Structures are given as C-alpha cells and as structure tokens.
Amino acid sequence: MNKPPFRYYLITNRKKCAPQNLTEVVTEACRNGIKAVQVREKDLSTKELYRLAVKLRGITRKTQTRLFINDRADIAISVDADGVHCREKSMHPNDIKKINSSLLVGSSVHSVELAKHAEENGADFLQFGPVYYTSSKARYGEPQGIDKLRKVCDETTIPVYAVGGITPEHASDCINAGAFGVAGISSIMGAEDIPEKVDQWEKVLKYL
Amino acid sequence: MSKDLRGVYLITDTQIQEQYEHVELVDLALRAGVQMIQYRDKEAPAREILKQVKEISPRVSKTESLFIVNDRADLALAGGADGVHLGQDDLPIQAARKLMGERIVGGTSSNLEEALQVEEAGADYVALGHIFETTTKQKSYPPRGLDILREVADAVNIPLVAIGGITLENAPKVIEAGADIIAVSSAICAANSPYETACEFIDLFQ
Numbered sequence: 001m002n003k004p005p006f007r008y009y010l011i012t013n014r015k016k017c018a019p020q021n022l023t024e025v026v027t028e029a030c031r032n033g034i035k036a037v038q039v040r041e042k043d044l045s046t047k048e049l050y051r052l053a054v055k056l057r058g059i060t061r062k063t064q065t066r067l068f069i070n071d072r073a074d075i076a077i078s079v080d081a082d083g084v085h086c087r088e089k090s091m092h093p094n095d096i097k098k099i100n101s102s103l104l105v106g107s108s109v110h111s112v113e114l115a116k117h118a119e120e121n122g123a124d125f126l127q128f129g130p131v132y133y134t135s136s137k138a139r140y141g142e143p144q145g146i147d148k149l150r151k152v153c154d155e156t157t158i159p160v161y162a163v164g165g166i167t168p169e170h171a172s173d174c175i176n177a178g179a180f181g182v183a184g185i186s187s188i189m190g191a192e193d194i195p196e197k198v199d200q201w202e203k204v205l206k207y208l
Numbered sequence: 209m210s211k212d213l214r215g216v217y218l219i220t221d222t223q224i225q226e227q228y229e230h231v232e233l234v235d236l237a238l239r240a241g242v243q244m245i246q247y248r249d250k251e252a253p254a255r256e257i258l259k260q261v262k263e264i265s266p267r268v269s270k271t272e273s274l275f276i277v278n279d280r281a282d283l284a285l286a287g288g289a290d291g292v293h294l295g296q297d298d299l300p301i302q303a304a305r306k307l308m309g310e311r312i313v314g315g316t317s318s319n320l321e322e323a324l325q326v327e328e329a330g331a332d333y334v335a336l337g338h339i340f341e342t343t344t345k346q347k348s349y350p351p352r353g354l355d356i357l358r359e360v361a362d363a364v365n366i367p368l369v370a371i372g373g374i375t376l377e378n379a380p381k382v383i384e385a386g387a388d389i390i391a392v393s394s395a396i397c398a399a400n401s402p403y404e405t406a407c408e409f410i411d412l413f414q
Contacts, residue, residue, distance in 0.1 A: 096282070
C-alpha cells in the first residue's frame with residue numbers, strides 16, 4: 001500500500017493531559033496540524049471508550065485527522081474511525097480487514113520477528129519501540145535502541161513508526177535509521193505549549 | 209430471531225472450574241442439545257479469544273444451536289459466531305446492531321427500565337439478572353428475584369433470558385415466572401457431569 005499520509009502518530013493517554021482534559025489536548029493538537037491520533041485508554045470500559053471515541057471522531061473529522069482505535073475493531077467501525085491499532089495480542093490485521101476492508105491497520109511490535117509476522121498478517125504499518133527510555137515502558141526493561149529500530153526497518157517493507165521517549169531533538173536519528181515517522185504520547189499530551197511542540201515536530205519531520 | 213425461542217443458554221466458564229476448556233464444554237452442551245452457547249472470557253486477549261471462537265463456530269453451525277460471543281462484536285464477526293451479547297458497560301445495542309446486521313444482538317438488564325431500553329434499542333433478546341445469589345460474577349446489587357422477573361416477562365416482547373444463580377432446583381420456578389430461556393454457567397460447567405446436567409436442564413422445557 002501507499003505510505004500512510006501522516007508522519008507523527010499521536011497516542012492518547014488522558015492521565016497525562018492535566019491540567020487540560022484529553023478532548024482539549026486532541027482538539028488543540030489537531031488544529032495545529034496533527035494528522036493521526038490513536039485512542040489508547042486501556043482502563044476504560046467498552047462503553048466509556050465508545051463514548052470517548054465518538055467525541056474524538058467529531059474532533060478529528062474537522063481537521064481530516066486520521067483516527068485509530070487501539071485493539072477494538074468493533075468500536076473503530078462503530079464510530080467510523082479510519083483504522084485500528086493492534087497490540088501483539090490483538091486480533092491479526094487480516095482478521096480485522098475481513099470485517100471491514102477499508103480500515104487501515106497498524107501493529108505495535110517489539111522484535112524483528114514479530115514485525116515480520118505482523119507484516120505477513122496484513123499490517124499496513126508498524127510501531128516499534130521503545131527506542132529510548134520512557135517511564136511508561138520502563139517496567140519492560142531496557143529500551144530497544146536505534147540499531148534494533150534499523151533492523152526492523154531493514155527487514156520489513158511497510159512504514160515503521162518509532163516510539164518510546166522520542167523528542168524532536170533525536171527524531172532525525174530514528175528517521176536516518178529508516179523510520180517513516182514517529183509515534184508518541186507524552187511529547188504532546190504533556191506539552192506545556194502544544195502549538196509550539198507540534199511545530200517542532202513538523203520542522204523535524206518535514207510534514208505531519 | 210424467533211420469538212418462540214426457548215431453552216437452555218450455556219455460558220462457558222473456565223474460571224470456576226479447570227476440568228474443561230471452552231471447546232470441551234461446547235461439545236458437551238451441543239451433544240446435550242442446548243439452544244444457545246455464549247463464549248465468555250473477560251481475561252483472555254483478543255487474539256486468544258478469536259482463535260477459540262473460530263474453533264467453536266463451525267461446531268455450533270452444524271447444529272440447531274446458536275453461538276454468541278460476550279462483549280466483542282468484532283470477534284463475533286471475525287470468528288463466524290451467530291451473535292454478540294452486551295452488558296450495560298459494553299458497546300451500545302444500536303452501535304452493535306449496525307455492525308452485526310441480521311446476526312443476534314442480546315443485552316443485559318437488571319431491572320424493568322433497563323430491560324425495556326434493551327428491547328427499544330433493537331436487541332433480539334434481553335437477559336435479566338442476577339435472579340438469585342451467584343458466585344460466578346461479582347455483583348453490586350442484590351438478586352432480582354422472581355417478582356421482578358415476572359414483571360419484566362409481562363412487559364417485554366422479545367425473548368427473556370433469566371440469568372444468575374439458576375440451579376436444577378430453582379429453574380422450574382424461573383420458567384414458570386416467564387423466562388423463555390435460562391442461562392446457566394456454573395451449574396453446568398462445574399457439575400460432575402456437565403453433559404448430564406445440561407440434559408436435565410433441557411428436560412425442564414419438555
């Protein structure tokens with residue numbers, strides 16, 4: 001498939017938005033140019049997640065920002081999202097496309113083997129990390145590093161988004177290693193000045 | 209879904225007992241002739257659930273029974289099940305209906321108001337529970353009892369499923385109170401012989 005039309009992939013975490021709330025942060029990020037948002041709020045009930053997804057669909061539609069739902073294809077289809085983002089234990093991308101072939105499907109992977117596996121099973125793009133140290137993934141051990149990112153990019157043919165502790169300052173290292181784009185939570189969710197942060201991302205990635 | 213649907217609805221459970229896997233319980237229940245089977249596993253990741261749903265669906269399609277997946281409409285669709293069952297904290301019935309089309313969408317209620325909402329939203333059946341004390345699921349409210357069951361049975365026009373704490377002893381009263389379908393989990397899954405117990409439940413409808 002063609003490259004996804006976005007290079008920064010914003011992942012939500014409503015707990016990192018204070019003092020703002022999640023819908024305010026996503027609204028501001030989209031208005032300032034963010035082109036893809038993945039809703040990832042693992043502790044919500046299905047009903048709460050559905051309601052949040054409906055709200056975020058309304059917000060993202062205004063700016064033609066792509067909306068992805070983590071793990072739940074049923075919610076993605078129900079709210080007319082653009083795609084689903086799979087965890088390593090989610091349904092396989094091909095199973096999701098069997099239900100609705102127009103969905104874009106991304107897969108989070110944590111090794112070269114699983115990256116290849118996800119591609120074989122129909123993923124349109126990959127998210128690989130954590131490349132650098134990040135508090136949200138610290139419990140999984142050492143970061144994967146740039147060399148492993150490069151290996152994943154070399155051994156797969158679909159776009160790879162690098163994730164995990166990436167700041168605009170070292171984003172170019174990920175791009176040079178072969179990443180198509182960057183995914184992140186804290187950089188924007190926790191930004192004091194969202195427009196400025198989005199602007200930094202746009203400069204380093206050329207386009208959002 | 210036909211309004212005269214009547215019988216036993218087995219909810220497979222591998223938490224309360226370790227002797228049988230989901231698919232083994234399904235085979236025993238199909239042999240006994242239960243009307244409906246629901247796959248429920250709140251812990252397993254989606255990929256694992258889908259694998260099992262794909263294994264179970266073709267077994268059930270060979271019979272007159274119906275196969276329902278708890279909570280996840282996407283897994284029901286991808287796995288070839290006949291429908292999805294939704295709790296009050298799951299996907300809204302209307303949203304699930306759009307996804308499921310002609311397939312079955314069932315909903316849980318705990319009182320008359322919720323039961324009527326589930327019917328109004330377009331569900332194919334409504335479940336009311338828990339009727340009696342149950343250990344299978346943690347509950348935040350007291351058992352509904354036979355009086356509320358009777359009240360709901362009089363008010364709704366879609367098949368009514370009674371669920372929660374139903375045993376061979378109290379099931380006749382539940383059926384008499386107006387339940388079209390009795391949903392059973394631990395009474396069958398954790399029985400000495402799930403097959404024979406399922407047969408005994410089914411006989412109550414003869």
